[in-house]
Structures are given as structure tokens and as C-alpha cells.
Amino acid sequence: KIPAPAQEPEQINTPSDSLCCELVLPAGTLRLKGKLTPALLQILIREIKGSSH
Numbered sequence: 001k002i003p004a005p006a007q008e009p010e011q012i013n014t015p016s017d018s019l020c021c022e023l024v025l026p027a028g029t030l031r032l033k034g035k036l037t038p039a040l041l042q043i044l045i046r047e048i049k050g051s052s053h
Contacts, residue, residue, distance in 0.1 A: 023048075 023030040025048070032044075
């Protein structure tokens with residue numbers, strides 16, 4: 001069994017222009033902060049699909 005990652009405290013004073021995408025997966029939670037381009041999202045989706053086969 002994979003141990004759960006340590007939880008980071010939530011940031012209350014997050015700038016409004018700071019984007020965050022959170023994916024909850026069986027193996028853990030992935031948090032992406034900053035600008036997410038369509039190309040980056042396509043690569044991420046392709047990698048997730050590839051690892052499930």
C-alpha cells in the first residue's frame with residue numbers, strides 16, 4: 001500500500017490570478033498551479049490514460 005502524502009496547509013491569501021487544478025487519482029492527488037496550456041493538459045491526459053493500461 002502506498003502511504004498517503006503529507007497534507008500541506010491551505011493557503012488562505014492566494015492571489016486571485018493564481019490558477020490551480022487539482023486531480024484526485026487512485027494513487028494520490030495532483031495539484032498544478034499556474035498557467036495550464038492546452039498542450040500541457042493534453043500531455044497530462046495522455047500520460048494518465050497510458051498509465052491505466
